Amino acid sequence: MTEEQFYDSLRQKGIELSDVQKQQFKRYFEVLVEWNEKMNLTAITDAPSVYLKHFYDSITSSFYVDLTAVESICDVGAGAGFPSVPLKICYPHLQVTIVDSLNKRINFLNHLAGELELENVAFVHARAEDFGRNPKYREQFDLVTARAVARLSVLSELCLPIAKVGGLFVSMKGAAASEELQEGAKAVKLLGAKLQEEHEFLLPEENSERHIFIFKKSKQTPKKYPRKPGVPNKTPITG
Template structure:
């Protein structure tokens, strides 16, 4: 996906990028490639693939949820900033918090935010399980999102405790998503979330399957969740 195709594809969904925003994506790409030479951020480094598989793919969540207003958004395990930084570039009014367990990645993201001149972006070095038990962050966010971090039965325990009652958890998944959704039904119910919507589509050009699940937070999450680091992955809620 070249830049022109990227802009046109976003326009089809009502997202018009200014010159400043286009420049921010250029800078993001250049910083990603530069930093990737000294630390492992991504295996995808050619420009068309980055624009398709990282930038465009990240923004697809905004095709199904209205993000064009002042909301608090938390991105769990953002890695090199996906999906939250591309979303933040498109919707500057969002207040974004990114949590990641690797301090080197947080260092890259802090540098990136300065280069992009982003405001209202916070970075936290923590395990998601510990983060979710921190009163400062627990049940504080309008939207919590994650992209390709863990299977849904595990991911829900890391994300749902952060969503405020009435807020939404958005899971961005690949082709195995429908099976994951079946396995996650019980954990989601225990954690206080209920499926609101699911969207399946093909990524342009390469036509690989993508799924976006939107869950509503119906009630407060029981205090014991998330459990201690590592436990959700080893023994998902049954």
């Protein structure tokens, strides 16, 4: 996907980028490649693939969720900033918080935010389980999202505790999505949410399968969740 194809694809979805926003994406690509030489951020470094598999793919959730009605987003385990930084570029009003367990990725994100002149972004070095138990963040966000972090049964326990009651948890998944949804159904319900919408589509050009699950949080998450770091991954809530 060339830069122009990227802009055109977004335009077809009603997202018209300004010259400033286009420059932000261009600089994002440059910084990603620069830093990737020093630390392992991504295996994808050629421009067409980055624009398709990182930038465009990150923005797809906004085709199904009205982000103009959302103020605060938390991105769990964002790594190199996906999906929340591309969403922030497209929707500058968003207040974005990223939590990641690796400090070197947080350093990258701080540098990136400076280069892109992003405002109202916060990067927190923490395990997602500890973050979700912190009163400062617990049940504080309008929308919580994650991409390529964990299976839904595990991810729900990391994301739902920090979503507001009435807020959304948006999970971006690939081909195994249906199986994950079935496996994670108990966790989603126990943690206070239910599936509101499910969308399936193919990523342009490579035609790989994508699923976006939109969960609505209807009640508070029980205080015992999330459990201690590592426990959700070892013993997911299933059954």
